[in-house]
Amino acid sequence: MGNFSFRFETFWDILVNKGGYRDVITGLQNTMTIAVVGLLVGIVIGTLIATARVLPKYKRIVRMLDSVCKFYVGLFRGTPMVVQLLVFYYVLLPLMGLRFPSVVVAMIVFGLNSGAYISEIMRAGILSVDPGQLEGARSVGFSYSAAMIKVVIPQAIKNILPTLGNEFIALVKETSVVSFVGAMDLYLAFQRIGAGTYEFMIPYLAMAVIYIVVICLITIGIKIMERSLRKGDR
Amino acid sequence: MTDNKVIEVKGLHKSFGDNHVLKGIDAVITKGEKVVILGPSGSGKSTFLRCLNCMEDPTGGSVIFNGVDIADPKVDINVHRQKMGMVFQHFNLFANKTVIENIMMAPIYVGKKKLKKEKNYNKASKKALKESVYAKAMELLKKIGLEEKADAYPSQLSGGQKQRVAIVRALCMEPEVMLFDEPTSALDPEMVGEVLEVMKNLAAQGMTMVVVTHEMGFAREVASRVVFMDEGVIEEDGTPEEIFDNPKSERLKSFLSKVII
Numbered sequence: 383m384g385n386f387s388f389r390f391e392t393f394w395d396i397l398v399n400k401g402g403y404r405d406v407i408t409g410l411q412n413t414m415t416i417a418v419v420g421l422l423v424g425i426v427i428g429t430l431i432a433t434a435r436v437l438p439k440y441k442r443i444v445r446m447l448d449s450v451c452k453f454y455v456g457l458f459r460g461t462p463m464v465v466q467l468l469v470f471y472y473v474l475l476p477l478m479g480l481r482f483p484s485v486v487v488a489m490i491v492f493g494l495n496s497g498a499y500i501s502e503i504m505r506a507g508i509l510s511v512d513p514g515q516l517e518g519a520r521s522v523g524f525s526y527s528a529a530m531i532k533v534v535i536p537q538a539i540k541n542i543l544p545t546l547g548n549e550f551i552a553l554v555k556e557t558s559v560v561s562f563v564g565a566m567d568l569y570l571a572f573q574r575i576g577a578g579t580y581e582f583m584i585p586y587l588a589m590a591v592i593y594i595v596v597i598c599l600i601t602i603g604i605k606i607m608e609r610s611l612r613k614g615d616r
Numbered sequence: 617m618t619d620n621k622v623i624e625v626k627g628l629h630k631s632f633g634d635n636h637v638l639k640g641i642d643a644v645i646t647k648g649e650k651v652v653i654l655g656p657s658g659s660g661k662s663t664f665l666r667c668l669n670c671m672e673d674p675t676g677g678s679v680i681f682n683g684v685d686i687a688d689p690k691v692d693i694n695v696h697r698q699k700m701g702m703v704f705q706h707f708n709l710f711a712n713k714t715v716i717e718n719i720m721m722a723p724i725y726v727g728k729k730k731l732k733k734e735k736n737y738n739k740a741s742k743k744a745l746k747e748s749v750y751a752k753a754m755e756l757l758k759k760i761g762l763e764e765k766a767d768a769y770p771s772q773l774s775g776g777q778k779q780r781v782a783i784v785r786a787l788c789m790e791p792e793v794m795l796f797d798e799p800t801s802a803l804d805p806e807m808v809g810e811v812l813e814v815m816k817n818l819a820a821q822g823m824t825m826v827v828v829t830h831e832m833g834f835a836r837e838v839a840s841r842v843v844f845m846d847e848g849v850i851e852e853d854g855t856p857e858e859i860f861d862n863p864k865s866e867r868l869k870s871f872l873s874k875v876i877i
Contacts, residue, residue: 517671518708518782522722522789523698532721536712 393575393584402575409571410592416488416560416567417553423493424549428500431455433530435501436508451501458498464559467491471563484565488557496553503545507538540611547604551597568592620646622681622793622824623668629676630663637663639848640677645793650825652835654859655845656871661828664845665797668826669693669700682792698726701786705798707778709770709785716766719753719785720746726789749788756784760814776807780814787818794818796827832875836860844868 396402431451437444458466471487482490511534519529539546561570572589576582623645630638637660645651655661666672668679670686670693678685686696709718727745731737757763760780770778779799786794796815800808812834819825819838829835835842835856842859844852846867852859863869 512706512708512711514704514706514708515710518704518710519722520694521669521671521697521700521702521704521708522785523694523726524722525694528725532725533710533712540712 389581389584392579392581393588396575396578397588400578402571402578405566405571405574406568406592408566409568410596412485412488412560412565413554413557413567414596416485416492416557416565417550419489420492420496420553421546421550423489424496424500424553425504425546427493427497428502428504429535431497431501432504432508433535435505455498455501458495463491463495463556464562466495467559467563484560484563487563488560488565492553492556496549499549500546503542503549504535504538506545507542508534510541511537540608543604543608543611547601550604551600554597554600555593620648622647622649623826624680625668625677626680627677628664628667628674628679628687630660630667630672631675637848638667638674641848641850643843643850643853645824645826647824648822648840650819650838650840651827651843652839652841652856653826653828653843653845654830654832654835654871655851659845660848661845662797665795665826665828668795669697669702671702698722698789699792701783701789701791701794703779703782703786703794703796703799705801707770707775707782707802709778709782711770714767714769715757715762715773715781716750716753718770718781719756719788720749722785723749723752723788753784753788756787757781759817760784774807775803776810779803779807779811783811783814783818793824793826796825796829798828798830800829800831830875832860844871846871 397406431454434444434447434451437447439445439448467488470491471484475482475487508530515533515537516529519533520526524532557567558569560567561573568589572585573582576585621644623643625641625643628638628641629636641664653661653665663672667674667687668681670679673689674687677687679687681696681700684691684696686693709715710721713721724746727749728737728742731741731745754763754766757766760783762777762780762784765773765777765781770781773781783794783799799815800811803811808831812831815825815827815834816838827834827839839856842854842856843850844859844865844867851865852863852868859868860872863872
């Protein structure tokens with residue numbers, strides 16, 4: 383550990399004086415936007431899939447929709463996020479003749495991927511709400527979709543908030559794979575700092591600390607949200 | 617006479633899979649009538665009531681409400697349900713909304729739709745709508761003596777209070793008929809009275825009511841007609857005196873001998 387202070391000084395020099403902090407800030411920004419947009423897109427997709435899958439199944443079209451949703455969920459849960467990212471960026475988009483910035487591609491893939499997971503979380507949430515809530519809303523004349531949006535889904539979200547928090551934390555951490563398609567993220571930022579001196583100990587340690595701090599903040603945020611949503615069941 | 621029909625049921629059948637619950641029911645409910653439906657458990661009385669506003673879709677037959685067959689899947693059932701209030705055994709108040717929000721939600725939803733249709737949807741009209749609904753909701757709450765609970769959540773109310781709020785929630789839509797599905801069965805005995813009191817007042821105001829209940833005293837006192845159901849058919853149909861004092865069928869006699877009046 384004798385040269386620890388020397389190592390730290392080199393790291394600090396690159397980080398502060400040689401502009402390494404710019405990468406770190408961009409990386410942190412990308413990490414957060416990809417995770418947040420991914421979560422929001424995931425909640426929308428997940429809620430739609432979950433709602434489609436809890437519909438009463440006497441109609442053929444509903445059963446078909448159910449199969450399509452099952453296929454989607456199976457596909458996205460059955461392959462790693464990195465693979466989905468690579469396939470999207472290097473196979474699907476070129477085939478369609480499109481080019482998007484890698485951060486945008488990452489947002490799309492993270493959204494599609496978390497949509498698959500959130501659909502199952504949301505389905506459990508919807509099933510956890512007393513069926514009487516839907517009946518009560520239908521009885522005063524709300525349509526099925528209005529009843530779901532106004533009464534059932536808010537209660538479902540309250541019930542699944544801790545699990546959604548898990549999903550968000552997993553997304554934040556999983557952004558460390560977006561450098562595979564060339565997007566700047568926390569990992570790539572610190573990897574570059576380390577690559578300048580072939581000295582990775584301090585940069586990677588700093589990266590771990592930043593991840594922990596970010597996730598602690600998110601955890602606190604989720605706690606606060608949970609408390610405000612629980613006001614209905616004192 | 618025909619003008620007074622609120623609901624007309626023709627050849628109503630309902631099956632759950634292989635379980636044939638309703639086996640052809642014909643009934644007419646006229647304006648201002650208070651119909652109490654009795655019957656042993658499993659006789660299909662709750663299913664019958666739930667078919668009246670298509671909470672359960674009938675398997676066959678028709679339910680004609682204000683001249684429209686609402687059992688027809690092409691009919692927009694939501695529009696008609698707004699005019700048919702329903703009260704459930706387990707209250708079904710929205711757990712995520714306060715008492716006043718529970719009552720105001722549906723009238724505001726319907727009112728906003730109407731404003732949009734009339735192309736009169738703006739801040740001022742929305743505000744006016746909210747104020748008028750709020751005034752009506754508070755007035756109804758006052759009638760049942762729960763105005764100080766307006767901002768409470770359902771979890772903070774007793775069972776009897778919840779059920780009274782549920783009745784008000786249905787009333788705020790100004791329904792033409794009220795359907796009660798065992799409204800006092802989930803209540804502690806000392807709370808049954810307060811709910812029945814609200815229902816009696818409602819009956820006195822001339823509301824058309826269809827009530828599934830085990831409260832024989834209420835049936836005798838309030839009902840203008842009592843319907844006895846057994847095994848998915850209407851077994852006997854008459855005034856409370858006819859049903860309670862002069863039962864004709866064996867099944868009704870044995871049912872009455874088992875219940876405490």
